[in-house]
Amino acid sequence: MFAIEMRGITKRFGPVLANDKVDFELVQGEVHALLGENGAGKTTLMRILYGLYQEDEGKIFVKGQTSKINSPKDAIAKGIGMVSQHFTLVPPLSVAENIVLGFNPGIWMNPRDIEKKVKEASERFGVSVKSSALVRHLSVGERQRVEILKALYRNINVLILDEPTAVLVPQEVDILFETLLRLRKEGLSIIFISHKLNEVMTISDRITVLRDGKCIGTVAKKDSSEKKLAKMMVGRETFGVTRQLEEGTGKPVLQVKNITALSSKGLVALKNISFTVFENEILGIAGVSGNGQSELGRVLSGILKPSAGQVFLGDKDISKSTPAEITRLGVGRIPEDRHEGVVGELTVEENLALETLNEYTRNSMMNWKKVRAGALDLIKEYQIKARPTDETRKLSGGNMQKVILARALSRKPKLVIAAQPTRGLDVGATEYVRNRLLEEKKGGAAVLLISEDLEEILSLSDRIAVMYEGRMVGIMDAGDATEEKLGLLMCGAKEMTNEA
Amino acid sequence: MKLKFRLERTPSPFWMIALLPIVAVLITFIISTLLLLLAKANPFETFYYILISPLSSRTSALEVLVKATPLILTSSAVTLAFASGYWNIGAEGQFFAGAIAAAFLGTQLGGFPSYFAIPLMFLGGFCAGMLWALIPAWLKVKLNVDEVVTTLLMNYIILFFLSYLLNGPWRDPVSGWPQSPTIAPSTMLPKLLERSRLHLGFLVAIAAMIVVWFILSKTSLGLRMRAVGKGKDAARFMGVNIGRTLFITALISGGIAGLAGVTEVAGIHFHITDAISDGFGYTGIIGATLGNLNPWGAGVAAVFLGLIATGAQSVSRSMDLPVFLGNVVQALLLLVTLSIILLRNYSIKRVT
Numbered sequence: 123m124f125a126i127e128m129r130g131i132t133k134r135f136g137p138v139l140a141n142d143k144v145d146f147e148l149v150q151g152e153v154h155a156l157l158g159e160n161g162a163g164k165t166t167l168m169r170i171l172y173g174l175y176q177e178d179e180g181k182i183f184v185k186g187q188t189s190k191i192n193s194p195k196d197a198i199a200k201g202i203g204m205v206s207q208h209f210t211l212v213p214p215l216s217v218a219e220n221i222v223l224g225f226n227p228g229i230w231m232n233p234r235d236i237e238k239k240v241k242e243a244s245e246r247f248g249v250s251v252k253s254s255a256l257v258r259h260l261s262v263g264e265r266q267r268v269e270i271l272k273a274l275y276r277n278i279n280v281l282i283l284d285e286p287t288a289v290l291v292p293q294e295v296d297i298l299f300e301t302l303l304r305l306r307k308e309g310l311s312i313i314f315i316s317h318k319l320n321e322v323m324t325i326s327d328r329i330t331v332l333r334d335g336k337c338i339g340t341v342a343k344k345d346s347s348e349k350k351l352a353k354m355m356v357g358r359e360t361f362g363v364t365r366q367l368e369e370g371t372g373k374p375v376l377q378v379k380n381i382t383a384l385s386s387k388g389l390v391a392l393k394n395i396s397f398t399v400f401e402n403e404i405l406g407i408a409g410v411s412g413n414g415q416s417e418l419g420r421v422l423s424g425i426l427k428p429s430a431g432q433v434f435l436g437d438k439d440i441s442k443s444t445p446a447e448i449t450r451l452g453v454g455r456i457p458e459d460r461h462e463g464v465v466g467e468l469t470v471e472e473n474l475a476l477e478t479l480n481e482y483t484r485n486s487m488m489n490w491k492k493v494r495a496g497a498l499d500l501i502k503e504y505q506i507k508a509r510p511t512d513e514t515r516k517l518s519g520g521n522m523q524k525v526i527l528a529r530a531l532s533r534k535p536k537l538v539i540a541a542q543p544t545r546g547l548d549v550g551a552t553e554y555v556r557n558r559l560l561e562e563k564k565g566g567a568a569v570l571l572i573s574e575d576l577e578e579i580l581s582l583s584d585r586i587a588v589m590y591e592g593r594m595v596g597i598m599d600a601g602d603a604t605e606e607k608l609g610l611l612m613c614g615a616k617e618m619t620n621e622a
Numbered sequence: 623m624k625l626k627f628r629l630e631r632t633p634s635p636f637w638m639i640a641l642l643p644i645v646a647v648l649i650t651f652i653i654s655t656l657l658l659l660l661a662k663a664n665p666f667e668t669f670y671y672i673l674i675s676p677l678s679s680r681t682s683a684l685e686v687l688v689k690a691t692p693l694i695l696t697s698s699a700v701t702l703a704f705a706s707g708y709w710n711i712g713a714e715g716q717f718f719a720g721a722i723a724a725a726f727l728g729t730q731l732g733g734f735p736s737y738f739a740i741p742l743m744f745l746g747g748f749c750a751g752m753l754w755a756l757i758p759a760w761l762k763v764k765l766n767v768d769e770v771v772t773t774l775l776m777n778y779i780i781l782f783f784l785s786y787l788l789n790g791p792w793r794d795p796v797s798g799w800p801q802s803p804t805i806a807p808s809t810m811l812p813k814l815l816e817r818s819r820l821h822l823g824f825l826v827a828i829a830a831m832i833v834v835w836f837i838l839s840k841t842s843l844g845l846r847m848r849a850v851g852k853g854k855d856a857a858r859f860m861g862v863n864i865g866r867t868l869f870i871t872a873l874i875s876g877g878i879a880g881l882a883g884v885t886e887v888a889g890i891h892f893h894i895t896d897a898i899s900d901g902f903g904y905t906g907i908i909g910a911t912l913g914n915l916n917p918w919g920a921g922v923a924a925v926f927l928g929l930i931a932t933g934a935q936s937v938s939r940s941m942d943l944p945v946f947l948g949n950v951v952q953a954l955l956l957l958v959t960l961s962i963i964l965l966r967n968y969s970i971k972r973v974t
Contacts, residue, residue: 192788445858446861447861448861468845468852469853476857476861483842484843487840487841490840
């Protein structure tokens, strides 16, 4: 009998199939990793188990009993707890208050009493927390321990951890793993969601791999290797792009030299990164999300100032330039999040004009006629399905992206920075965007393509670099790249790093 | 077949929006009826005096515009700030800054002809309002200090400053009252019409409202302001200098609120006391919100606010009701209108 058994779980979000007849079994007392790329359906599956989503089809058995889990409350009652990526703690309250919140019988709460209880629980489970400290004074690692203890305090026997190491520094990861192994010894079953191969190989007993919402298989660690897992994780059977690579003899356009930068959480997101993009080429940057690609895009767009290093556009250092200056120097920028590229409540024509307002003004007066005419031209040229006066937020994702694309490319940039340019777009829009980027390259521009979509990277790039934990772990000609090779680099497999 | 309805977050059709104020009046009427009956007042009569009677004679209708004059200015000032995402709660303080400047200049410019003295008074009021908006704006831009707190606190500071002036250097030498000396005749704003208190300040207010509209919709600064107000991150990505835009917004908004102080001192009272404002700065926030952060809407809202303020006064006078009852009905009407007006962003959709 399994602690948890999920059979044929299917979940749709509109047209997107997030889980496609997934089977999953959890043995009591094991650490079971759920491995897969972003968007493979790992979190969705676990949110179904925790009652945050309801399955469209399929059955869940808890200890052999058919169970309908309608809410996290149901899940907790059945002994299932989850620590999500985004913590659900109340920062101004104490650790003890956070832990008993929603699990405190009656209406009275005696601070000393609950602190004592939490302290006892902390010792019993071997998860050390300062029960009287305020959560807002804790580090991320400490907050995570509070989350874990909060789950354990509710007498669970299955603990789901959603990418628990994503927010931690290496020392904290070690502490987390020690804690998990100790809890396992005491009989707790743990589901560990991750896309990092080395972690999965370190901590888990068995591994289930998901890809594109489907279950690829479950293997025991002793029968597996990083290479084997990488293949299961990214290998698409029907893939083959034959594309002629142009000989890159162009001049360097963008030179990034020893860039270091902090993420918004204050962690080091970029560690001493250097690379060059030449004219007439697309450099693809691959990597699993959260490995510094966002920050790289933001640094190059002028939104994030690097803490060290230089960025040369031609021979000008732009590492301290504002977005307006960078645009003026001939950089077309496509942001990772398109809602950061346009103001949703302004009209299409206003968004098209904002980046180069000087071209549309005379003596600080808006020349609305010129704005309208320019917008109509771009709408026609880029096949945007919208009127100039439409509110931008009402556009579909594809059309919104085309607005950004039109704005970025219409001024013949010598460098294009495209971060996740096709994320969330349908097939038609995706193809359109990709072709536009190829055209830019043919026109002589240097294109930096940051994408999590390996297929996109492989089919567009002339050279490919891989980012892992804020570092460039490999750079190669597209001709030498294969999905497996990239997949291993993306997951931080050490054996391949030396080769590359 | 069972029909179900759902509230959706899409703007209501225009006719529904136009209907909302009427719905608000009806709801207020129902709520306040009980209260009025307890006070043995006729609710129909009460509402007549609040909403209709002020418009029924020339004198009182013009009085509504007199009441609306400072409100149009403060509502426009707040509209500009809020539309740009700068939460200026300090129009009240900026109003006082303008009023103090007018009271000062009014006693100094007596030797000059009106056509010179009056523009200078307005300029002085504008600058004083700007000056009072400067510190919060600077703190916001340089140190990212929340402007809601700082602009609000500045309101109290200027009240104490005024109190010092009125009890010290400006105390009326004749009566000894804490009120400033009367300003020179040449600095008093001319009346627009015979037998009324409607003065030049009303035209200045309308002009300021139009200027706010002009800035927001016709200038590149206005587009930047709206971009910052609607989406700071996207505006930053597109190269808008957020700090500078907010700074300019804060100063213009403060200046316009300062003009309201000038109209009250030079148009109505001809001196300053610490009771010169009937919460005009705060009411400006209501006016801007009622007007959906649109300058024309703010203007209409300000006149509406002027109407119920006039009405609340006349109701207690005409019906021999306690003054506070008129205020209660006025406050209720505002509260209901404000809540009802939120509905304009929703429509009722049938679920099939």
